[in-house]
Amino acid sequence: MKFPIVASMGVVTAAIAAAGLVGKLPEGLANVIVDAVPERAAFSERHLATAPSGEAPDVVQLSQAQGPATSEPPRDTPPRRVDESALRYFASKGDTARLEAEIARLRALYPNWTPPKNPLAVPQNSDAQLETMWRLYSEGRYAEVRKAIAERQSADPDWQVPSDLLDRLNVAEARARLVNASDLKQYETVIQVGAGTPSLLTCSDIDVLWRVAEAFAETKRPNRARDAYLYVLKNCDNEPERLATVQKAASILSYSSMQDLLSYERTNTAGALEFESIRDDLARRFVAAGDEDATLEVDPKYLQRVERLAETEGSASDALLLGWYQLRRKNMSEAERWFRLARDKQDSAPASQGLALVLIERKAPEEAEKVLYPWRDSSSDAQATYFAATANLLAIDPPVALGTDVLHRIAQETMKSRDAATAQQFGWYARLLGQPATAVEWFSTALRWKPDDEPSAYGLAISRNELGDRAGVAEIQRFWAAKSDRIARLGDEEDGPPKANAAPPGSATIAAGSAPIRMATAPEGAPLGRAARGSQAAPRKLSGCRTTIDPRGLPPGAALARGWCLMDLNRPLEAAEAFEVALRAPASSLREDAAYGQSLAYLRAGLTGKAAVAATRSPQSLARSNELQTAILADRAVAAFDAGRYNETLLFLEQRRQLATERTDLMVLRGYAYLKLKRYAQAKRIFEAAAATGNRDAIRGLSDVLAEQQVWPRKF
Structure with missing residues (x-):
């Protein structure tokens, strides 16, 4: 038997x-x-x-403790009693x-x-x-x-x-x-x-x-x-x-x-x-795994199964899975398709946030703002994405003609959330429109919320300088001279400060704090270009780079030299403009140096997206390419964390770690990303490794993990 x-x-x-x-x-x-x-x-x-x-x-x-042998006894032995x-x-x-x-x-x-x-x-x-x-x-x-x-x-x-x-x-x-x-x-x-x-x-x-x-x-x-x-x-x-x-x-x-x-x-x-009865759930789980790991290539048969479910069933969740999967892989057209389908089935914060991210990536921040505005307060992630959309919208150069209603609601959200980054971007936006008085109000507002924000202080200084407010510039310089070389050197120009530009016709008044803020609008269909900033000074004789000149009149070689000089003075935005001129050089070596310099300038200014674009404008050596890529990925990881996109933070850090050894500060960032995702065991392991180097932030992270586990007891 x-x-x-x-x-x-x-x-x-x-x-x-x-x-x-x-x-x-x-x-x-x-x-x-x-x-x-x-x-x-x-x-x-x-x-x-x-x-x-x-x-x-x-x-x-292993030690064998399975009891006595149980093979059949020999035939000639007496039978054992059963x-x-x-x-x-x-x-x-x-x-x-x-x-x-x-x-x-x-x-x-x-x-x-x-x-x-x-x-x-x-x-x-x-x-x-x-x-x-x-x-x-x-x-x-x-x-x-x-x-x-x-x-x-x-x-x-x-x-x-x-x-x-x-x-x-x-x-x-x-x-x-x-x-x-x-x-x-x-x-x-x-x-x-x-x-x-x-x-x-x-x-x-x-x-x-x-x-x-x-x-x-x-x-x-x-x-x-x-x-x-x-x-x-x-x-x-x-x-x-x-x-x-x-x-x-x-x-x-x-x-x-x-x-x-x-x-x-x-x-x-x-x-x-x-296993056919659970095949749909397995396919969903595998696509979700691909959402978490952008390097994971899920078998097309699972994607196709979820696609059929998304198209034939009434739930929006399957379309959302596909949208995030494609977004992680930068397949923007496919991601947009699925996020739009998800919103058609059921408009929700995740669907709108995903679509907004796609629109931001493909340079359509105005629609992104419109899509996400109704969901802006649904979560910290949604709010961060909304402000990313508005910041990108305000950063477009030449500036986009925005309706008064759009400007008002962005300004209101900025004031409500006391978002210093967006307030600062409003200041730069006002400067692009030739409204230095408006810029002064926004930069001042940003500094009230974030007193150590050097870019806002610099923006305030150059805007006051443009208005001829020498006393105001001197006040800023007294406070910031020891902290910012570019603020300390502001005003080292051969000519006097330019006069303030009058606000163009059709401007809208938007309150920021207690002061009226003017934001220019234009008739529908009439783009606002650089001409709205007022006339530019003619190129001046280059004397080092202490003077403020328009680099567009310089030869490419001189513009390149000026760009590096401005970088030494920590004036990255001006340096980026000089490198832009140098990019027109016929010599490939000059273009390579210019693209490299412009990428570094944008990184220093915190404009990671522009830095990534600049890095591709001319072929780079392997060493430079790795240097730029690691810097860009580190900045993107920090930006993603600040925006509450913790899975995306881990993705960027993992990509960077494939190029270079991870710094201790980025290890701490990784640990906090795990903590935010409630992946306590992984967070603890990372913090322990970083804390072994004596890093105080890592030691604090370990304490945060223990405190979080006491509040949220769970398996880990």
Whole structure:
């Protein structure tokens, strides 16, 4: 007779009851069955191998504590007496499942044994104390069994505990310890107990295998977790358990590991693929994994499945998944398609935020502002994206003609949120429109909210200088001279300060603080170009770069030299204009230096997007390309974090880490991104590594992790 695979004599009754598998013929009676069917051996030594690094060798020899050998005794040895006491006990209780399990166990141990036709006819155990022990064991009262054994041995030193009872008790107690450790999230203990009791790790107790898999995953040994789930799919036949195994694994394992599991899918009894009922959910989960990791290329079959769901079902969530997946890969046209579909099905903050990001990327910030305005207060992420849209909108050069209503609502949101960055951008926008008085108000407002904002101070100084307010410029210089060289040197010009430009006709008045702020508008369809700034001074003779001149009249070589000079004086925006002129040089070496310089200038000014564009305007050497790319990615990571886009922060940091060693300050940023995403274990690990260098921010981060966990207790 062929029996199911089992592990040892002790895994039968209590394990079945605890796992809720009553009615199933257990797979845990004797090691002889395991030895006879090696391809279905218990998930044990090779899978439970561990090492401090989390990536252990394939095989680690563990101490063998699986009980005595159980091979068939030689034919010429006297037959052993078969202990049928447990058989009679289960029969007397009417426990059919355990009775059948006991019959299977005894047949495995004693091939020549024939079960009694009527188990109740088996003589009752004359040992009342042993009968009581069996009863306590069957009720799961293991401590009381131990106590009864100890009392019996104390009273009768010659009495020997039946090996059957002892083996069963050891395994049942091990299972209880494993389950308790798992419930308490003591994952190393779970692995240790499993390693010491491999008889638990069989198809007869899938719950234990699931718990061991979870323990491996939580202790950062994903390959071992995958092996545990693979064991089930390779060896176990119960269809609901196999399906549940894949569902559990999908919530833990990586995309690639899940593909390993799915390769063991079978055809079920109905003739269909056994995991078809969860295929939609799996496809959604895989696309979501691609949303988190921009380097992950999800199989097109999963994308196509989610696309069909998005197009045929009424939910907007599938279209959102696809939108974020394509956005992470800079496939803007596809991302826009899915975000628009999601908004058509159900306008929401995530759909509008995603669409706004696409529109910002493809230089349509005006529509981005309009799309996200109704959702601007729905979350900190939405608000950050809204202000990113408005900042990009105001930064367009030449400036965009905006309606009075749009300008008013952007200004109102800026005042309400006290967003210094947007207030500063309003100041530059006013200067582009030739309204230095308006610029003064906005730069002053930005400085009230953020007193250490040097760009706003510089903007205020040059705007007052343009208005001829020498006293105001001197006041700013007294405060900022030691902090900003460009502010200290402001006014070193051959000519006097230019006169203020009058506001162009059609200007709108927008309150910022207590002062009226004028923002120019123009008739619909009439773009506002550089002419709105007023006349520019003719090029002057270059004297170093202390004078303020229009670089457009300079030859490319002189403009390049002026650009580097301005960089030395920490005047990056002026330097960028000089490098722009140098980019027109016929010589490729000059263009390369100009593109490199302009990218550095924009980086220093905090205009990361413009820096990235500048870096592509002329081919760069590998060293320069890596330098610019690492700087741009670092700035983008910081900007994404400030905007509340923490997954995007991690993406940029990961891309940068492939190019250069991660600085300690960026490690701290990574740690806080994990903390914001409530991925506490990863945050703690990063902060610990950075704190080892003595970094105070990292030490503070560790404290923040502990404080957060006390507020939000959760598995990690």
